[in-house]
Amino acid sequence: MSERPGEPGQGGEPKLESGTPPASCDLSVTSADAPPADPVSVPPASPVGRLAATVERLSREVRAAQADAEGRALIELAKGILVERLTCGPAQAARQLAELAEQAQVTPLELAVDIINEAARDRMSEVTEAFLAVTRAADEAKTEPAAVRLRAAESGALAADDTQAVAEALLEQALRPLGAVAVAVWAAGSDGSLTLAGSAGFSPAEAARWRYVPPDVVTVARRGLTERMGQWITSLAETGLPSIGLHHHPHGGRAALPAGTGGRIHGVLEIAWPTPLAPQPPQIVRQVEALAELCGHTLETYTLLHGPAREPRVLPDAAELMDLADGLHDPALVLVPHLDDTGNLVDFRIQHVNNRFLDPAGRPRAIVSGALLLEAYPMAAGDSELFQRIERVYATGEPFRAHRMNLTALVDQVPLSAVADISISRHGTTVLLIWRIEDETARLASLLQHAQRLGRIGGFEENLLTGEITWNGQLFDLYGRPQSSTPVPLENLPAHAHPDDGVSIRRFLRTLLHHRRPAAAAFRLQRPDGVTRHIRVVAEPVLDTDGRLLLIRGACQDISAQHWTEVALAATRDQLAHTEQQASERNRLTLQLQHAIMPPAQAPLQVPGLQVAVRYRPAETEQLVGGDWYDTVMLPSRQVLLCVGDVAGHGIEAATSMVVLRNALRGLAVTGAGPGQLLSWLNIVAHHLTGAVTATAVCGLYDPVLRTLRWARAGHLPPVLVQGSEAAALPLVKGMLLGALSEVVYEEAEVQLAEGDTLLMYTDGLIERRDRSVEESLIHLLTTARTAPSTLDQQLDRLLTYSNSDTDDDTCIVGIRLG
Numbered sequence: 001m002s003e004r005p006g007e008p009g010q011g012g013e014p015k016l017e018s019g020t021p022p023a024s025c026d027l028s029v030t031s032a033d034a035p036p037a038d039p040v041s042v043p044p045a046s047p048v049g050r051l052a053a054t055v056e057r058l059s060r061e062v063r064a065a066q067a068d069a070e071g072r073a074l075i076e077l078a079k080g081i082l083v084e085r086l087t088c089g090p091a092q093a094a095r096q097l098a099e100l101a102e103q104a105q106v107t108p109l110e111l112a113v114d115i116i117n118e119a120a121r122d123r124m125s126e127v128t129e130a131f132l133a134v135t136r137a138a139d140e141a142k143t144e145p146a147a148v149r150l151r152a153a154e155s156g157a158l159a160a161d162d163t164q165a166v167a168e169a170l171l172e173q174a175l176r177p178l179g180a181v182a183v184a185v186w187a188a189g190s191d192g193s194l195t196l197a198g199s200a201g202f203s204p205a206e207a208a209r210w211r212y213v214p215p216d217v218v219t220v221a222r223r224g225l226t227e228r229m230g231q232w233i234t235s236l237a238e239t240g241l242p243s244i245g246l247h248h249h250p251h252g253g254r255a256a257l258p259a260g261t262g263g264r265i266h267g268v269l270e271i272a273w274p275t276p277l278a279p280q281p282p283q284i285v286r287q288v289e290a291l292a293e294l295c296g297h298t299l300e301t302y303t304l305l306h307g308p309a310r311e312p313r314v315l316p317d318a319a320e321l322m323d324l325a326d327g328l329h330d331p332a333l334v335l336v337p338h339l340d341d342t343g344n345l346v347d348f349r350i351q352h353v354n355n356r357f358l359d360p361a362g363r364p365r366a367i368v369s370g371a372l373l374l375e376a377y378p379m380a381a382g383d384s385e386l387f388q389r390i391e392r393v394y395a396t397g398e399p400f401r402a403h404r405m406n407l408t409a410l411v412d413q414v415p416l417s418a419v420a421d422i423s424i425s426r427h428g429t430t431v432l433l434i435w436r437i438e439d440e441t442a443r444l445a446s447l448l449q450h451a452q453r454l455g456r457i458g459g460f461e462e463n464l465l466t467g468e469i470t471w472n473g474q475l476f477d478l479y480g481r482p483q484s485s486t487p488v489p490l491e492n493l494p495a496h497a498h499p500d501d502g503v504s505i506r507r508f509l510r511t512l513l514h515h516r517r518p519a520a521a522a523f524r525l526q527r528p529d530g531v532t533r534h535i536r537v538v539a540e541p542v543l544d545t546d547g548r549l550l551l552i553r554g555a556c557q558d559i560s561a562q563h564w565t566e567v568a569l570a571a572t573r574d575q576l577a578h579t580e581q582q583a584s585e586r587n588r589l590t591l592q593l594q595h596a597i598m599p600p601a602q603a604p605l606q607v608p609g610l611q612v613a614v615r616y617r618p619a620e621t622e623q624l625v626g627g628d629w630y631d632t633v634m635l636p637s638r639q640v641l642l643c644v645g646d647v648a649g650h651g652i653e654a655a656t657s658m659v660v661l662r663n664a665l666r667g668l669a670v671t672g673a674g675p676g677q678l679l680s681w682l683n684i685v686a687h688h689l690t691g692a693v694t695a696t697a698v699c700g701l702y703d704p705v706l707r708t709l710r711w712a713r714a715g716h717l718p719p720v721l722v723q724g725s726e727a728a729a730l731p732l733v734k735g736m737l738l739g740a741l742s743e744v745v746y747e748e749a750e751v752q753l754a755e756g757d758t759l760l761m762y763t764d765g766l767i768e769r770r771d772r773s774v775e776e777s778l779i780h781l782l783t784t785a786r787t788a789p790s791t792l793d794q795q796l797d798r799l800l801t802y803s804n805s806d807t808d809d810d811t812c813i814v815g816i817r818l819g
Contacts, residue, residue: 071725094141163187163198170291171200175271178284182272182301184210184244185295186221189264189427190397194221197267197299202245210244219243224268225396228290231256235276241563245272253277255288258395263337263345264429265395266299274332321427325354328434332357335431337394338372340680347560348373348431356612379408389426390431399425408433430483456558463551464489478535478558480527490539490779498524498532508537512589516541516549522559534563543759584653606634607640610704610816613792617765617800617811619650627654627695628763628810629662633669638704641669644761644812645697645716645738657693661686661738665699675699675712676748683714686739694739698761707818712746717767721751722784727779727785758788758795758817764810765801780804792817 017060061766093556102636163185169184182201186194192215196505199207213219220243223231233254236246243254258265269292280288323330334352337345342692349372353365368376369734379384386407389400402422420435458475462468469487476483479496488496490512495506500525508521518540526533539554612632613672619626627647635641643665647657668678678699686693698719700711711719711730715737718729733747767777796813803811 007142048605063070082786089601120400128207132158132759163178164200165198166199166295168200169294170269171687174287178287179273179275180271181274182245184221184270184272185259185299186213186225186268186270187299188225188267190213191215192222192225192396192398194225194268196217196244199244201272204247205244207292219266219271220254224258224270225265227258230258230292232285233277243270248739249274251276257289257292257294257297260395261293261296261300262339262343263391263395264300265721267298285816321430321432322352322354325352325432325434326355326432329476330356330357330434330436332372332435333433335373335390335433337485338429339428345391345394347375348394350376358797368770386422388541389422390433392433393424397426399423399476406692457555458557458637459553460487460553461551461553465551470688476554478533479525480531481530487700493523493537498526500524508539512539512541512552513549516543528696533558534560553753561700562598591654605634606702607634607638608819610640610702611792613814613815614794615796615800615811619765619808619810624651626765626810627658628659628765629813630812630814631662631666632814633666635669635672635701637672640702640704640711640816641666642700642702642759642761642816643697644763644815645695645816646810646812647695647761649693653693657695658799660689661695661697674748675701675710676735677744678737678747679714680744683736683738683744684742688744692739694737696764700759700761702816708750708754709759710750714746717762717764720760720762720782720789721753722785723754724756725786725788727782729782745763753818754816754819757784758792758815760785760799761814762799763805763810765805765809766799768807770806777804 046310069471076183086242112320114192152233167183167185170185171180175183180201183199184202187197188194194213196207196211213222218241219240220231220233220236223241232255233241233256235251235253236243237250249272250619255269255271255277257269259267259269269288271288281329301532322334325334332354333349333350334350338349340731350369353369357365357368359365361370373380382579386405389402395402400422401424404419405422407420418436418456423434425432454473456478458478459472460475461470467489469489471487473483475487476485479488483705489549490509493509493626495501497505504521505523509521511517513517518538520536520538522536525533527533535556537554537556539552541549542551542553544550614630616628616630627643627649629647630644633641645661647654647661665678665682668681673681679697682697682699686695696714696716698711698713698716700709700719702709711733713733713735715735718732720727720729730751733749733751735746737742762781764774768774769777781799784799785795787798789798792815797813799813800811805811
C-alpha cells in the first residue's frame with residue numbers, strides 16, 4: 001500500500017489550492033484518538049463543509065481501493081492455485097472461479113480465501129478453521145467473514161512497504177472486528193530495549209513520545225517480551241504499568257504477545273481495547289497469536305533493513321565466532337539453531353567446540369562437534385534449565401550470566417554433577433556457551449573465604465626476619481583500615497588497644513615471642529573511626545630446624561557480639577533474680593494478708609441449738625492466692641450472718657478487694673436489713689468504691705428462734721441442704737454478680753430448717769473442674785454430702801477430702817447443723 005489516509009501529500013488528504021485560506025486546513029485535521037467531528041456542526045454549503053465532505057469521500061475511496069487491491073491479490077492467488085491444480089490457463093481458471101462462486105452462492109473473494117486455506121494448510125488456515133467452528137453462525141450474518149478478514153490482513157501486511165502500514169492493515173482487517181481500537185508493533189533490541197516500529201489508532205504525538213523504551217523500563221510490551229505465553233490484561237489501570245495510549249484508554253484491556261519466527265523473538269504485538277477485556281476464548285487467542293507470528297516475519301525484515309535500536313555489532317558468520325571461542329581459556333561451545341519442518345526451534349546443533357573443551361563422558365571432541373545439544377547432553381533439558389536459558393538467549397538476544405550453576409552429565413548412565421559459572425550470548429544467529437568448572441582448590445579457597453567472613457575472622461602472618469607482614473582483607477576490615485594501608489606489627493598492638501588491656505596484651509606477646517609458645521588474648525581494639533571492638537587474638541610461632549623464631553601466624557576474631565550477648569545475659573539474670581525476689585515477696589505478703597483475715601482454723605461460733613463450722617483451704621500455689629472469703633457473725637438482733645464469696649482474679653488485688661467486701665458486709669449487716677438489701681448495698685461498694693471489681697457471693701440470715709434461713713445470691717452457687725440421707729441444692733433465686741452494674745435488685749428466699757438438718761455454703765474451688773460442667777460437679781458434691789458423719793466438723797473435712805476439683809483454687813466452706 002503506497003498511500004494511507006491522513007498522511008500529508010498522499011491520496012488520503014487533498015492538496016489545498018493557492019487561494020484556500022490556511023485556517024480551513026486546521027479545522028479538518030484531527031488526532032487519531034480524538035472523537036470524530038459532528039457532521040451536522042459544519043454546514044455542507046460552507047467552504048469548510050465542502051472541504052470536509054471531499055476529504056471524507058476521498059478517504060472512503062482510498063479505503064475501498066485498498067480493500068479492492070487486497071481482494072484482487074487474494075483472487076489472483078486463488079486463480080494461480082486453480083491453474084496448478086486443474087492444469088488450465090489463467091482465463092479458464094477465472095471462469096472456473098466465477099462459476100464455483102455462483103454455485104456456492106458466495107462472493108469470489110470468499111471462495112478465493114477458502115481455496116487458499118485449503119491449499120496452504122498453514123497457521124492462518126488452522127486458526128480460521130478453529131475460529132469458524134464456533135462462530136460460523138454469527139459470522140454468516142456479517143458482510144465480511146472472519147476467513148476473508150484474516151487473509152486480507154495477511155495480504156495487506158505482506159504488501160505493505162513498512163511496519164507502519166502493517167500495523168494499520170492488522171487493525172482495520174483483523175483486530176477492529178474484535179473490538180480493538182489501537183495496535184502497536186514493537187521491535188526488540190538485544191539489550192532488552194523496545195522501538196516502536198509501527199502503530200495504528202494512537203495519535204502521532206503519542207507514537208512520537210513512545211518511539212523508544214529503554215531496557216530497564218517495565219511496560220506492558222516488556223512483559224509480553226519476557227513472558228513467552230504473552231500477556232492478557234483485563235484492565236490496564238489495575239496493573240499500574242505504563243504503556244502507549246494509557247491516558248486515552250486507562251481502564252481498557254491490553255494484550256501483548258511476542259512476535260517471532262524460528263525460535264527468535266523479533267518484537268511484540270500490543271493491542272488496546274477501550275473497555276475492560278473479558279477472558280477470551282481459545283479461538284480468539286490463537287487468532288491473535290497467528291497475527292503476532294505474521295508481525296514476526298515483518299519485524300525480521302524490518303530488523304535487516306533498519307537494525308534495532310542499540311543493537312550490538314553482529315558477526316558476519318560463525319567462522320569469526322569459532323575463532324573467538326578457540327582463543328578462550330574456558331570450555332566453549334558454538335551453537336546454531338536446529339529447526340523442524342514447520343520452522344519451529346527444537347534443538348541446537350553443536351557447530352564447534354574449542355580446544356579447552358573436555359567432555360565429561362570422555363568422548364573425543366570430534367564426536368561432540370556436529371551433534372545436537374540434547375542428544376549429546378540430554379540432562380541439559382531439565383538440569384538447572386540450561387536448555388531453556390540457551391533458548392531464551394537465542395529468542396531475545398539478551399545475554400545470560402549465572403554463578404555456581406549445577407550441571408549434570410551422564411557417564412555410563414551414571415549422572416555426575418559439577419558446579420560451574422555459565423555465560424550465554426547470541427551473536428547474529430549463533431549462540432556462544434561458555435562455562436568454567438569450579439575446581440577443588442578454588443572451591444576450598446572460596447569456602448575458607450566465606451567461613452572467615454561469616455565468623456568475622458582475619459588472618460595474619462609476620463616474618464620476624466624480613467619484617468614483612470601479610471594481612472587478609474577481613475583483618476583490614478576488623479581494624480577499620482583500608483587495604484592500601486600498612487599492617488600493624490604485633491609489637492605495636494598495645495598502642496591500638498584500650499589502656500586497661502595493656503597487661504593482658506603484654507602477657508600474650510611475652511608468651512608468644514619470648515617463651516615461643518602459642519598464646520591467646522582478648523582485648524578492646526580502638527579503631528581509627530572511633531569504634532571499639534572486642535577482639536580475640538590467637539597466634540603460634542613458627543621455628544626453623546635450629547629452633548630459631550622465623551615468623552608468627554595467627555588470627556583475630558571479632559567477638560563483640562558474643563561479649564555484648566554475655567553482658568546482656570548477665571543483666572537479664574540479675575533482672576530475673578530481682579523479679580523473682582519481688583514476686584516471692586509479693587506473694588508472701590498476699591498470703592500473710594489473707595491468713596490474717598481468713599485463718600485456715602478459726603474458733604467456732606457459739607450459738608445455742610446450732611452448730612457452726614468453717615473450713616478454708618488456700619491455693620497450693622502461692623501465685624494463685626485468690627479472693628475467696630467467708631464470715632459467720634452473731635448480729636445484735638441475735639440473728640446469725642452466714643456468707644461466702646469469691647473475688648475475681650488472684651494476687652494482692654484480689655486479696656485486698658476481698659478484705660474490703662468482707663468488712664463492708666459486716667458493717668452493713670448491723671443495720672438489720674435483709675440479705676437481698678445487703679447484697680444491693682455491697683454491689684454499690686464493689687462497683688464504685690473498689691476499682692470496679694467483680695465478685696460472687698451468697699448471704700444468709702438465720703433466725704434461731706424461728707429456725708428459718710433467709711438468703712440471697714449474687715451470681716454464686718446455691719447452698720446445699722442435707723436432710724437425713726438426702727441432699728439437694730436450694731432452688732436458685734435471681735441475682736447478678738457484684739460490681740457488674742451500678743444498681744441491681746437481688747431476690748430473697750426463705751427455707752424452714754428442722755432438727756438435724758445441715759446447711760452448706762461453699763465457693764467454686766470445692767467442685768470446679770476443667771473437664772466437667774458445673775452441673776456434673778454439683779451432682780458429685782451432693783453424693784458426697786449424703787453420707788453425713790456424726791459431727792459437722794467431720795462432714796466438712798470429708799467434703800474437702802473427697803473434692804474432685806482440679807483448678808488449684810482457694811476453697812471456703814461454711815456449715816450449720818441444728819440440734
